Amino acid sequence: MSTYQTPLIKLIGLLILLPWTVTYLHLYYYTFWQYEYCLVGPTSSSLLGHEYYGSIDNQIRSDNTQSDTLLSLASIHGMYAPIPHKKKKGDAALDRRPFRQKYSSGANLTRRTRGWPSLTHAVMMISAPSSTLSKYSYIAEEQSTVLKSQHEITFVESGGTKKWCLQSGGEQWCSNPMMANASKDIIYQYPTSGTWYHSSIETRPPISISCPTPSTSTPTQKKSRHHQKQTGKQNQNLKFLLHHPSTTLLLLLNITLAYQYWNHRIPPSTVSKSYNKICIQHEWWRAFTGATAHFEPLHIGFNMMSLHTLGKELEGGFGSIVFLVYNVALVVMCTAVMMGMVYGRLCWVRYFYRGSEDVERRLIETSSVGYSGVLFALMVITTLERNQATCPIPFFSDVCFATHNVPGLPWLKFNIAPIVSLFVAQFIMPRVSFIGHLAGIACGFGLHWGWGFPPLEVCSPNVLIGAVYLVGCLLISRKVVPVEIAAAENSVSQLESGEAIESDGDDTGCVDDSVTDPFMRGKQRKKEREIEEVVRKQRTLLTIRNSIGAIALASIFLFDELNSLALSQIVLLAYFIFGTTSSTDVWTQTHINKANTEIIESGKVRAGVIWRGYVVAATLTIVLDAMSMASWVILHPLISAERYTIVGPIPATLFMIVRISVNGVGLIACSKLLYDFGQVGSGIFVQLFGWISWPKQIGDAIFLSQVPLWTAFQGRGVRLGSRPSNRTTLNGHT
Known part of the structure; x- marks a missing residue:
């Protein structure tokens, strides 16, 4: 196999075939077997x-x-x-x-x-x-x-x-x-x-x-009661895996990450949630790393036992896929509410306790880890759905609290038991995050009541995660995204017209045949190849951007405008517009403005932020697209009865294949640019998610590979001891 075929097969298997197969088997089991x-x-x-x-x-x-x-x-x-x-x-x-x-x-x-x-x-x-x-x-x-x-x-x-x-x-x-x-x-x-x-x-x-x-x-011979009991005992764990796949996945994720952090001796400060890291330094990925990080055996033990109990009770009511979607959404929402509460406390301290820098610093630097915020949100939901009173205090089974309905609004329920659990946990373990758990309780009531919580389609990971990250780049940190969106087209025209080559001395902006000095001619050819390479990269990015835009427009007509399939493609288009602009700004500063190293490096950091967001959003979009196609196959009769479809299943599937291919090409391009700009980084996350190098290998082998920008002894060769030869070969060698 060639250098790109192996990573391409791995990428297709990981992002397309595996999600499609898992979703197909799950829906088939849930619909037809269970x-x-x-x-x-x-x-x-x-x-x-x-x-x-x-x-x-x-x-x-x-x-x-x-x-x-x-x-x-x-x-x-x-x-x-x-x-x-x-x-x-x-x-x-x-x-x-x-x-x-x-x-x-x-x-x-x-x-x-x-x-x-x-x-x-x-x-x-x-x-x-x-x-x-x-x-x-x-x-x-x-x-x-x-x-x-x-x-x-x-x-x-x-x-x-x-x-x-x-x-x-x-x-x-x-x-x-x-x-x-x-x-x-x-x-x-x-x-x-x-x-x-x-x-x-x-x-x-x-x-x-x-x-x-x-x-x-056909009827089969009945088994003995003893054998049936033994089989029933052995199949309990298997039944849990089949009936609660999302809970199982979340348990494995948290336990695996806890082991990886312990095995690599990762300090909690590198993955924890804190106001300083998230809101000031804009490390939004800490919402997920902090929620899924556990560093103490008791911490992960209590949390995983709670997740097992709550998931077993709620996953059947939500449905496994919807339950997983809401867990991901709760991670984002709990972090947002938590940061808002910390900001409110900071404003309170600054107004009533002026000059107390120590208190402000503690609030800003205090960090938290663990899945407890999401668990408290799930606790609120399961408490409100029970038909019996909830007893939140251990060893006090008589202290119970009933759920009450607001008169005239039967869907608006309230129970004080989760709040009591919060204060009990704070009393038993003073180190637990009071604000983090309180944020989870607020999100749980918001989800159950439908207040302040996004619709289900917006909560889908391919929309919510990418959109929150993009909005953070646009609003919270406005310097991340360049303002001039048309810079890409303008820079292409400048580079094609030769404006990028500065004239110094005998340089005229193009290769001058009258120049006989081999060194000067080599220098001119080097600049020419640099501009050709940059123009080719920009044209490639603009072509991919236009293709993503066409796919987004077609998705609006093929799906609902509020469908996550359409919304996710719009998010990808926004990412690629800003990413192309940021990359063009780097190339412009390098080849046209000849800016200093500090400006160029800051531009690369800015472009890296956008392209990393596109990697996450595109990966989730491709995975969810493959999973959606699997649901079309299983639920085709219901879909035909529920919806007016503009095209049939075969054209819709072909369109999704084209859409996945275009988004995959964008993933390959941005992965290659991240490596070129030196914005990939290293450490535990690159080791865990090392597949990010596969798109880069594909890009190196197919359409983004660079030709050598300079070759030693470029120019007309001279044979020693004889007159110059008029015959030259590739790269100027005789």
């Missing part, structure tokens, strides 16, 4: 333009009335779950359970959205209807009026014909007939997936069914 759902929708989203569906929409727009007959065509779409039953001894037919509608797409007929959904939108289709959280309870309330019709999927046997049928009133959509001479031992456990047709094909469009597979099973 809850045994059957997804029902039109065979294609284009069928929503069928005369029957179109007439429904026209009636809604005109007089807000609907025909029962026409509505049944849309209301049958949705999610079906098997009806629980108690199997009688010797009755195998009861394994052919009927499937009753659990969630109907007909409820969203008046507000159906367009475009292909992001990962969070797709997951909400299957997790929100079954969620017990009051934050999503309105969805279940909307379904209560629609599900009164109780559409069912049942197994039908008549005249030797066996098939599954979806019954809606007097209408039926049925699968193809199964084997008439099948053995009686075969049990048709689940409906068959595929296209089901109505008896009147001319007047009723077909429907698409996606159910667990296989659709048949």
Whole structure:
């Protein structure tokens, strides 16, 4: 293999294939194995333009009335779950359970959205209807009026014909007939997936069914009770891993990082959260390193036990992917609220205790580590969702606090138990961060109430992390981003016109054939190659920037404008605009203005800040794009029933492949520039995330590799002892 093929394969496997595979397996297990759902929708989203569906929409727009007959065509779409039953001894037919509608797409007929959904939108289709959280309870309330019709999927046997049928009133959509001479031992456990047709094909469009597979099973010999108990005990950990993958991932992340910090003897001050490091020195990455850092066995032990308990209780209600998204968002929000509280205390001290520099310095320099802020936020949510009182004080089980509802606002709940836990923890362990835990409690109430917390699509990591970092560069540290956005185009024109080559002595700005001095001609050629190299780099960046802009514009039309898939691409476009401008400023100061080293180095630092932000944002965007494509494959029937899609699944997938490729090319380019500017750094994070060198290797081998800027003995060669030769070879050698 060539030098770039191996890192390219690794990069594709890590950022695309692995997230796609993990998401596909998780959604398949969650949808078809854990809850045994059957997804029902039109065979294609284009069928929503069928005369029957179109007439429904026209009636809604005109007089807000609907025909029962026409509505049944849309209301049958949705999610079906098997009806629980108690199997009688010797009755195998009861394994052919009927499937009753659990969630109907007909409820969203008046507000159906367009475009292909992001990962969070797709997951909400299957997790929100079954969620017990009051934050999503309105969805279940909307379904209560629609599900009164109780559409069912049942197994039908008549005249030797066996098939599954979806019954809606007097209408039926049925699968193809199964084997008439099948053995009686075969049990048709689940409906068959595929296209089901109505008896009147001319007047009723077909429907698409996606159910667990296989659709048949054969009875097996029962195991002994002792063996069943042993198997149940052995599978408890496996069940936890399968049912709570996000909690498992967070546990492994915190434990692995704690081991790495201990193994490399990393001091807490290098990763902790502090007002000085985050707000003054603008090291925003400390929000994540501080939250996931633990340096004491008791600290990580208590935190991980709490995370295990809270995750086990909440992940099922949120859904695994949504739970992980909110954990990432809580890390950012808790840090922001914590910094705001520290700033408020600083203002208080400066106003009432003037001249107390020691107190101010302690507030600014005080640092904190640990996942406790997020855990307190999750504690608030689980406390408000419980139907029983919470007892927050250890060894005092009689001291409990009930949850109260605000009159007239049933969704607005309050419980004082988390605040009591905060003071108890502060009393037992005085070293714990009071402000950090209080910030977590405030974020927990904000998330549950929906006040001051971003929408779910904005909370997606590919939007929230990149946007917060970019806003910090623009507003908090305005010197990071250059003001002149058009500098890139202007500098390209200046370099192409030869203005970058200064005239000194015999230099005329271009190679002069009249100059016979080999040294001067070599110097001119060196400058010429420098300008050509810079122009080529700038043109490459501008081409990538324009491509990202075109992809962002197409994403707005292909997805919702408030979809995380569209928002993340807009964030990447902003990064690349500012990154191109910053890099052009460095090259301009180097080749046109001939600035001193201090100015050039400050420009490289500024460009490094932007390109590092793009690396993070582009990596998250590529990963989330791959995960979203996996959700399209699994949830295609629901997506077709819920949304108007401009293009079909194959064109949408091809567009996502192009989008991932363009963003990946930008990742390769900025990685190469980070190494060229010397802004990669070293230490524990480069060792842990060493894959950042893979895009640089690809860039070196493909389109950003540099030609030698100067070659020794450049010019016309002279043979010793004879007259000069008129024949020269490559690079001026004879």
